[in-house]
Amino acid sequence: MKKISFALLAAALTTVAAPSYAQEYMFTYSKLFTHMKQNVKEGHDDVKIGFFFLDAQSKQLCPIDKAWMEKxxxxxxxxxxxYNELLVPIDDNLRQANPLVFVQTPQDRRCDFSMVVMTKEPFEGKVGYQDVEKLMPQMQAMLEDLGGMFASWFTPNVEGVTLEFADKLNSTIQFSNGDVKPIVDGKVQVALSEIGEGGYMTLPQQTARVLPYLPNAK
Incomplete structure (x- = not known):
């Protein structure tokens, strides 16, 4: 994805004074709303923007100890x-009131705020070619919308999905053509062409996140 970045769209965050037991981050609701409004835009039926905190060292998702809004x-x-996604309601009244949003994560981990394009629903069991195919233009459009006026010139093409599983799962996915692909530390990238038109893949368990696969991202 793009450097701003589309693989993990990093947003600005502010660290504020926090109790000794947690790291605390503060945002304005209006800043989050700017991105969340994509979730209800026409044509984004199956994909959304998700907010997470990512461990800077391990690149694993940080747990959210507590989160709240206040004004x-x-x-x-x-x-x-x-799966540690911060769930923030989309509300025009809240946008106008613009409360502060606070999030606490464990003190012993440096957790960077991250914003991703992902599916609204997880994958599980058998996932068909058409299930993945319908997501790709939606993911592409959302990435370009987030990137601004000229994003379509620079955004790499979505060519499949990145599947993430909980607990750093090490397993495999099985394709209907007999091929097998390993899941390493809870992640595997699958191009639509690997599934094959009319084919499907079988997953060992429900996904934690389904993100775009952008093999040509810088």
Whole structure:
């Protein structure tokens, strides 16, 4: 993906004073909303922007200990998914109020805020050629929308999907043509051509994230 970056779209973050038991990060809601609005845009039916925190050393997802929004006397806790995605509601009223969003991660890890294009639903079991094919133009369009006016000139082509699994899974995926591909430390990249038109792949367990595969990204 692009350097801004489309493989892991890094957004600006601010570190604020935090208790000794956690690292604490602060954002404005309007900054997050700028990106989240892509999730409800027409044509993005199966893909979305996801917010995560990534361990700077291990490149594994950091757990979110606590997250909340606040403005003056108003306070609302935020949830995270079982795969450590920060879940922020999309709301025009919140955009206008523009509360501060705080996130706490473990103190002993440096966790960088990351923004990715991913599927709204996980993959599991048998995943067909058409299941992947329909995602690719949506992922391409979302990447280009995030990149701005001239992004279509520079954005690498989405040629498949990157599958991520929990617990640094080491296993394999099986293709209907008999081929096998290893999952190493919870990740495997699959080009649409590897599945083959009319074919499918069988996964050992449900995915944690399904991201674009951009083999020509710099």
């Amino acid at each position: 003056e006397e108003h306070y609302e806790e935020l949830k995270s998914s079982q």
